[in-house]
Amino acid sequence: MTDQHPPRVCPQCAQSDMTRPVSAIVRDEPGSPLATKLAPPRSPGAATTLGCATLFFAAMIGISAAMVATVLADVTSTAPRGSLPLGLRDVSVFTGIVTFLFVFVGVYAVFVWRQARADAQLRKAIVAWHRASERWQQLYHCARCDGVFIPGQPSVTPVDQVLMLLYTSEPSQRRVTSADATPS
């Protein structure tokens, strides 16, 4: 397979005979030590959703709490017993139901809150990953210097530090001037 990319001049050795796009190295030499080191940034993973398990868990906790509350209310209450099964008092059943609702809503709210926090973190990670992937697409490797560089930038980064190069946020993206960018 031929690369459509024009040769890029390495900023360290100022030659272009041994430079190749990192994406081409990874594509052409899968499994090689160099391709492994230069692998594209890994995706942060898919978002999880609140499923039926969460609802079930919240309901179980709510029911357990309601049972405890009902028994406690029944033991401590002196109201006359009604005609309910197990001889439970109306007030105890009412306490149980209210307890269930509060605990169920409370537990579920905690799950929703945690989920919202995890979503926010994931969104941040995805933004960082997209930026790193874009940068990775521009990367070139110089076999003579065993380093990577983004055409137009003045320095070569050792292969071992490629992730640092990809994920370091540069608040002011260095502007590629027409002088040091070769036409593509």
Ligand SMILES: [Zn+2]
């Ligand atoms: Zn070089």
